[in-house]
Amino acid sequence: MRDNEAPRAIRRADYRVPDFLVDTVELYFDIRDTHTRVTAELVIRRNPASDRHDVPLQLDGEGITLREIALDGIELTPDEYVLDERSLRVPGVPAAFRLRTVGDIDPAANTALEGLYVSHGMYCTQCEAEGFRRITWFPDRPDVMARFRTTLEADRAAFPLLLSNGNRVQHEELPNGRHRATWEDPHPKPCYLFALVAGDLACHEDEYVTGSGRRVSLQLFVEPQDLDKTAHAMESLKRAMRWDEQV
Numbered sequence: 656m657r658d659n660e661a662p663r664a665i666r667r668a669d670y671r672v673p674d675f676l677v678d679t680v681e682l683y684f685d686i687r688d689t690h691t692r693v694t695a696e697l698v699i700r701r702n703p704a705s706d707r708h709d710v711p712l713q714l715d716g717e718g719i720t721l722r723e724i725a726l727d728g729i730e731l732t733p734d735e736y737v738l739d740e741r742s743l744r745v746p747g748v749p750a751a752f753r754l755r756t757v758g759d760i761d762p763a764a765n766t767a768l769e770g771l772y773v774s775h776g777m778y779c780t781q782c783e784a785e786g787f788r789r790i791t792w793f794p795d796r797p798d799v800m801a802r803f804r805t806t807l808e809a810d811r812a813a814f815p816l817l818l819s820n821g822n823r824v825q826h827e828e829l830p831n832g833r834h835r836a837t838w839e840d841p842h843p844k845p846c847y848l849f850a851l852v853a854g855d856l857a858c859h860e861d862e863y864v865t866g867s868g869r870r871v872s873l874q875l876f877v878e879p880q881d882l883d884k885t886a887h888a889m890e891s892l893k894r895a896m897r898w899d900e901q902v
Contacts, residue, residue, distance in 0.1 A: 719759070803821070804838070
């Protein structure tokens with residue numbers, strides 16, 4: 656629900672399966688002082704459980720300035736898609752395809768605190784329940800599960816820590832004092848669970864040894880002045896993991 660918008664009833668009886676499914680998502684965040692450019696590559700297919708096989712692709716999106724859109728590597732002209740304040744529609748798509756969009760957002764001006772926004776100098780996300788549509792165009796609903804690979808690029812001095820879902824698989828230094836990190840989440844998830852942080856945080860690091868002897872790295876990230884307050888949280892995390900294994 657947006658500002659000044661009356662609440663709308665959502666009834667279970669009205670549920671309809673999604674017409675399209677997203678298998679993988681590749682995101683590239685280029686964080687700049689004036690804006691953040693988000694490049695999204697979605698691998699999409701029609702849902703075999705849907706009986707609507709001729710409907711156009713419709714993605715949710717709000718507060719994004721479209722810069723590029725391409726279908727299977729071919730750039731679309733403005734008469735080949737429909738863009739409004741709430742959605743992006745592409746008619747005549749095949750049964751399976753790759754969609755690439757490039758859009759600009761302004762996290763510093765995002766006072767809705769949904770999607771990607773700036774708080775105390777850090778870039779943070781809040782995507783639950785429908786905030787991901789403020790980051791990029793996507794079927795923003797909890798029954799569309801996808802695997803995410805996320806790359807963040809930013810100024811290293813201002814944002815030494817670049818975090819997202821999953822495991823960090825790459826980090827590299829770039830010219831002009833910038834750097835980038837890539838995170839890969841192997842588990843399919845709805846977009847409302849997407850998370851991103853770019854800022855200056857301290858890390859409390861420890862490890863958990865599973866019953867089979869596997870060592871799992873544990874990291875808690877907090878503002879530097881709160882680092883000495885994380886011991887209880889780390890111990891609680893390890894106890895929870897131990898309970899999970901035993902029970």
